[in-house]
Amino acid sequence: MGEVTVAEVMAELRGLEEAKVRAVNERHGDDHGVNLSALRAVAKRLKTRQGLACELWGTGDSAARLLATLICRPKAFGADELDRMVREARTPKVRDWLVNYVVKKSPHAEELRVAWFADADPMVASAGWALTAERVVKRPGGLDLAGLLDVIEAEMKQAPDRLQWEMNNCLAQIGIRHPEFRARAIDIGERLRVLEDYPTPPNCTSPFAPTWIAEMVRRQDAQ
Structure with missing residues (x-):
């Protein structure tokens, strides 16, 4: 062409x-x-x-x-x-x-993840959190998962929508992928109630972290 x-x-x-x-x-x-x-x-x-x-x-x-x-x-x-x-x-x-x-x-993904993670612009920070969730799933080595949960617990409830969405994704992925942090991730989700009422289509999993974590773990266990 x-x-x-x-x-x-x-x-x-x-x-x-x-x-x-x-x-x-x-x-x-x-x-x-x-x-x-x-x-x-x-x-x-x-x-x-x-x-x-x-x-x-x-x-x-x-x-x-x-x-x-x-x-x-x-x-x-x-x-x-x-x-x-x-x-x-x-x-x-x-x-x-x-x-x-x-x-x-x-x-440059990791360099940018670190630079964007705590950026003052919530849209940029949301990109940093999206990259962090990717690392939680694929390359968690070197990440301070407990520290991430500390930040999520302190800041997610008041975060702007897009940033809140990505922080919640990171919370759920920690709970799904890392059993040693699962109870704490679920507890944070249950106390903050972020996205609890999000409209979820039939046959789709709710983004409410405790529900999301429970469903994905159930699927893992069923395999």
């Missing part, structure tokens, strides 16, 4: 815009109306295009930025670039895809 311009891609994204999709997304703090399956299909066709990805990110358009996270080369970004990008990512889906599809695959 030949060269594709950012103008051509932006025109295609505008053609994929759906009012109903935008209305649903806006209820969750996102500001685009492109069906994500359609967006992934565009990315599959374009394949990896680092230069185009950087141009799309630079437009500031959320759909374009989501596409950029799918067609970029994660290891091509420096730590300073990723720090700038996470601070520019002001909607939940853009930030989530940037962290999950780009930062987690970057050689």
Whole structure:
């Protein structure tokens, strides 16, 4: 496939815009109306295009930025670039895809996790907590899990929504993956009651940490 311009891609994204999709997304703090399956299909066709990805990110358009996270080369970004990008990512889906599809695959992920973890900007701090939860699951060695629980116990209840969500995820993952901390994680969840009333669709697990931990441990034990 030949060269594709950012103008051509932006025109295609505008053609994929759906009012109903935008209305649903806006209820969750996102500001685009492109069906994500359609967006992934565009990315599959374009394949990896680092230069185009950087141009799309630079437009500031959320759909374009989501596409950029799918067609970029994660290891091509420096730590300073990723720090700038996470601070520019002001909607939940853009930030989530940037962290999950780009930062987690970057050689700078641990450096950025440490830098972002206690950032004064709660959106940036939420990225640090997302990376921390990833380490709790995959590479817990060297993490102070008891210290993480101390911070969660002291700060999660009052944290802004996105930061609270990621801290709660970290709490649940500690309880699920590390039996020696399970009782304390459940106790913290039961006392703070964070996300206890979160609307959960049928056949999905509640994000309320004690319920989440119990269900995942039950599944592990059943295997």
